[in-house]
Amino acid sequence: MIERLAWVTTRAARGRDEDEPLALAALERAGVRVEVVDWDDPDVPWSRFDRVVVRSTWDYPERLPAFLRWIDEVGAVSDLVNPPETVRWSLDKRYLAELESAGIPTTPTSFVPPGAPAAFPAGRFVVKPAVGAGSRDAAAYGPDQHEPARAHVERLHAAGTVVLVQPFLTSVATEGEWPLVFFDGVFSHAANKRVSLPVAGSVDGLFAEETNTRHVATEAQLAVARSVADLVAERLGVPTYARVDLVRDDAGGFRVLEVELNEPSLFLPQGGADAVDRLVAALTR
Incomplete structure (x- = not known):
């Protein structure tokens, strides 16, 4: 007890x-x-x-x-x-490669270890550390901003950090992200999250400002998120809480942006009283 x-x-x-x-x-x-x-x-x-x-x-x-x-x-x-x-x-977003190898759709990601040169995709893209929270040290760049992006990579490398380079999905700006929350391996609730990444800059403070609203997860979103929850359970055991963040790709499908098992915001204000009760049940079992 x-x-x-x-x-x-x-x-x-x-x-x-x-x-x-x-x-x-x-x-x-x-x-x-x-x-x-x-x-x-x-x-x-x-x-x-x-x-x-x-x-x-x-x-x-x-x-x-x-x-x-x-x-x-x-x-x-x-x-x-x-x-x-x-x-x-x-903690380390290189788990995205493990998800991709398992056939789970993830945001296309290049991993750039310290000392390696970064190759940037055509169009807009995002640079961020493999270990990070709250969008800190993450920034978006345009196709003509390779030099500041390279300086960003070098700064992270100087701190011994592996860097992630990802194409900037247009849906993130127009629709945001969808966090899906699980307690004891069972889906609880979802939200819609909108974060404004700085352009060629960096987030000051603990986290980037967010606008969060309620969301009813679709079957397509649930299918992807549950595939992640199943992989995590098989790999690590069932976590007490988990959050799977999804984005929509340019073809309309859903991809995993990240998996939060450390200190995720659980979007309880958006989930409502039932979500709070489910969390308490999970924490007191």
Whole structure:
């Protein structure tokens, strides 16, 4: 039985997670003692919690070695959600290659390791790090902006980061993205998310500003998202929570943009009270 639960954030994210007040109130109604704690607080005795839930730890990309040590240390003394192996897999977007190899449609992606030259596609494209959150260090470029894009790649390489180069899908600007949320491997709800990537620039702060609305997932969207959930379950076990972000390609089909198993926003305000109840049930099993 889950009696004490740690809801893990970071200092800079306090008060900025829209899921948090909804989830905490529901957990407390369910009789769970919840404590909001910073992942890097050295004074937290993690073993006192029955479950430690990774939520708004949005500064981890800048402190990745420390964060990886933290998930291993906490996973050894408490029930970390999601587990360390699952979090590690989700942190590095090179998992897109694994999905593509399994026949799951993904956004076309070139992976550029440090020291390798970047080749840019025709038309508009996006440059972003393989490990990142909240669209930080991601930017869109036009066909005549290869020089600033190359400088962006070099800056990420200098930090030891593998770079992703993807064509900019026109639907992202007109329709946005569709996050589909799963609890314990079962689809819960969806949303529509619109993010404005800076052109030849970078996001300041923890994340890019978003406009989020309710969305009823289509059968085509569910088919792609469920194929990802099935692969994750087979590869890593069923995660307590997962989010699969989809975009529409130029042919009208849906492709995976990313899979969030670490600290995903769960779009509870868009999912409504039933989604909150499903999250609480998953966290207290």
